[in-house]
Amino acid sequence: MRDAGDEPRLPDPSVEREVHGLRAVIDRDLCVGFGDCIEEAPEAFDLDEDGVAVFTGPEHASRRRFVEACASCPVDAITVLEDGIEIVP
Numbered sequence: 001m002r003d004a005g006d007e008p009r010l011p012d013p014s015v016e017r018e019v020h021g022l023r024a025v026i027d028r029d030l031c032v033g034f035g036d037c038i039e040e041a042p043e044a045f046d047l048d049e050d051g052v053a054v055f056t057g058p059e060h061a062s063r064r065r066f067v068e069a070c071a072s073c074p075v076d077a078i079t080v081l082e083d084g085i086e087i088v089p
């Protein structure tokens with residue numbers, strides 16, 4: 001019998017997404033809940049009950065606006081990779 005700890009960790013879609021051919025990750029330890037990303041793309045992000053950003057519907061924002069919203073984070077809490085190369089921050 002395997003321990004639960006042996007199970008492969010599934011990415012949490014609230015903080016890790018494949019969207020518009022990009023891989024985007026929110027670092028919940030860095031996010032301070034300023035909400036700049038939500039202002040830029042309200043359909044893509046929201047704050048959860050802890051006041052920390054999560055992805056909601058990033059596929060509903062255009063790729064350009066989504067990337068701009070990720071880049072607007074003042075504490076660089078959102079990382080975006082394209083083909084394994086970091087394009088944000």
Ligand code: SF4
Nearest residue numbers: 031032034035037073
């Ligand atoms: S802009 Fe950055 S710090 Fe502000 S809510 Fe979004 S991820 Fe968090």
